[in-house]
Amino acid sequence: MNFTRLRGLVRKESLQIIRDPSSIGIAFFLPVLLLLLFGYGVSLDARHVPLAVVVEQNSPQAMALVSGFKQSDYFLPVSMRSIQEAEQAMMQRQVDGIIWLRHNFAQELMTGSEAPVGVIVNGVDANKARLIEGYVTGVWYNWLERMTGEQGQQLKMPVTVEHRIWFNAEVNSRNYLVPGLIAIIMTLIGAMLTSMVMAREWERGTMEALMVTPVTIREITSSKIIPYFILGMGGMLLSVLMAVFLFHVPLHGSMWALLCSSSLFMFTAITMGLLISVAAKSQFVAGQIAIVITFLPAFILSGFVFDIRTMPVVIQWLTHLVAARYFVDILQTLFLAGNIWPLFLVNSAWLALMALFFLMIIKKKSHKLLE
């Protein structure tokens, strides 16, 4: 490795970054866009669920239950006159569920003979249906407790659940999604930046001229890693700032751990990009491959949304090949739980191993040849 040559190449690369808006766009514009899009657009919470409430006969008890739904943050109750009307609304997807208090609700309640509340939930989205069901039960228990209290009786329940949620006390899915999202975005940026700038050299015929100089492949490779690593880390920093200040995701772990693991991951992503450029000699193909072999698997198999433990075993094995998986784990832990060193070290070791493996293939596969 010759310092003069490397310096010359890095300077060239930096000038190109400054003058060519596309790499800056990928490094800074893309993360902002994706974070905004996913951060605001994707939510796994059920909030303000439109709910049809059919009260066939007014009674104080019925009113109390309805107001229970009205006060809940999770529901947006709409009063309907008949069950037919409510069903119609459900068909048209105007509401996601129906609470049906029949005309004999108050009487039945007094005699205590049979289930007096009808709950119909739209089950198309199974996840959401289960959430709604849970929330409805919650409202219902609250109401029951209040009713029995007012009447001076103790409600007899075999078990009382006292629950507490760890790591994400607000049970806000965004707190969990955004750190994962950062990992996904960084995968795309690291791989796309480097594979495309390498392809650009092939496309414009500058690679040929470069190769007939004393420059070595290692110098060319390093000159791509260094500036784009810095650029990628800039995008990473921007994403972390957005996560903390825009999405208010709490950062419990240490900044140093975050910096170390992101550097490691950025390096791995860049080596993936270089690996792609071994095969892809045009910018278009490089971009496509980067999306298909880095972004999509990272999205689906990293555990960012879809829990890896619920996947079939074969797919679970496959997830070990996805570098983003380790970084998603690191980031989610660092943000929500704090410095959990064993987890941090194991995941970092995997990342380092992958980067090393990619570098070895790159070294084996790149020659100073045009064929």
Added chain:
Amino acid sequence: MPAVSKTQPKQKGDIILSVSDLSKQFQVGKHTVHALSEVSFQVKSGIVTGLIGPDGAGKTTLMRLACGLFLPDSGTVTVLGMDAAHEAIRIQQSIGYMPQRFGLYEDLSVQENLDLYADLHTLPAGKRPARYDKLLHMTGLTPFTDRLAGRLSGGMKQKLGIACALVSPPPLLILDEPTVGVDPVSRRELWDIVYSQVEEMGMSVFLSTAYLDEAEQCSEVVLMHEGKFLGQDSPDTFSAELVNRTFVIHSRGSNSNKRKLLRELSFHPQTIDVIILGDTLRLVTRESMDPKKVVNTFALDPQKWKINASKPRFEDSFIDKLKRLKGAAAENKRTVIAAAKVDKRDTGDAILVKNLRREFGDFIAVKDLSFSVGRGEIFGLLGANGAGKTTTFRMLCGLLPATSGTLQVAGHDLRAARAPARAKIGYMAQKFSLYGDLTVRQNLNFFSAAYELRGKRQKERIQWALDSFGLAEIQNSESSNLPLGYKQRLALAAALMHEPEILFLDEPTSGIDPLARREFWNHINGLADAGVTVMVTTHFMEEASYCDNLIIMARGQVLATGSPSELTARYQSPDNPEPSMEDTFIHLIEEFEQRKKRPENTTP
């Protein structure tokens, strides 16, 4: 062949590059392309050696093998005593190389490009200022050091490319087609730069070119065709074989029958080559003879034709060699198309242009252009890149509206009635615009349908195209696999499906081998003979000479109009009794630039 000793050759005439039994194949889809087949030759140090051949000769492959960018299938290349397959990095440390697209970073400035290459060659910082000064001065780039390379003209890019290759003075400079797409003035400047290096530094230069006329600039020439070595010698020796075999036939009266004469002569067994150059015909004979014998052998009417001996050109000897290589196969292929029937009674101008102007914002691409083209005429539009040829052409085809001026094509005002004018136009684009995945027949089917031919008529025209262009045998081959010459024929056939009265050809034969080019022009002459008007744009000087009349353009303006003979005659001098079209062009450009400079100097 034993390895050359490892000491670097320094003496003039030593072997600096040696190729022996070199073969290289490429796999393109299902096809194997033999880029090089058992090529052997040696390049001497201290001189300029030209690797000459048309596209597909294997020039670029050979240069890349010499630079260690490809590995040979068999055989060896030795550069400066080092084997290119095993010691590539050492060769790359020593030589200067400029690939076809100059290898410049377009988003870096002139200075930054030089800095980069100085860093890559680890030129010590102390030596840089002096070297930069020298290179910038030599290339005339001193005023442009801060300009981005992408903003330079083609000629300036080429010079910067050379400067980068020369940053650390190499003993051997390899240039791959340095003059492609560069205007003739810059070409001439490039040769000056190359020779200054050879003379001052004793540098050896090995360069490739597809322009046969450049061979005469080299001290030695290696001739290649379709991956095979044809010969190596000094250009004069090549031409010497043709002494007393090249003639120019002038018409004594009206030149209306020069195409008929061309046809007659081209079938004669004594003819090696015959082409139309403006008002004259140029003839290369099989045996040496004097002009009188030519009259007898070819039964020419001395009342009508005057025969003069002519200086042999490098291209003549290339054709001679190719014809011998191909033997009888090349002889009888000269079909003349029974072309479209054009109403010859209609005697108006086929194309009439008056005060044509086209602006793009502040930029005037075409400025007050006026000319007319008669029916059955071959009319050329000659100019360097950026001269306004393409803009003019697009306006004539109705693809681009004019800003102002009159534009009549086949009797229709293009600004008022575009559709009827278009129906009478055939257009062959520069890159042939064929569908590579379709077979020859499918392409013809498509283009005939696009011109609204149906049923029996469509069948007839397709059959006509297959027969007259010799495409019948290959009608089921995919067109992307065809050699360049066949693609060109197919593209021409496609443009002729609807029997247009006017044919537009955009750079029709750049890069094509001279035999295929002659065949193509035979077709064009046949069409003109049948009354089809042909309009050609070209930056290729030789091609311009094939036209009946032409205009030479620069910066959107007309520099000169006339027949090729009239134009070249202007610059006849005792030093240069037979000025070429390129000489004429350079003279015209220089005069134009001087005229432009004068008013600029008076008004600050």
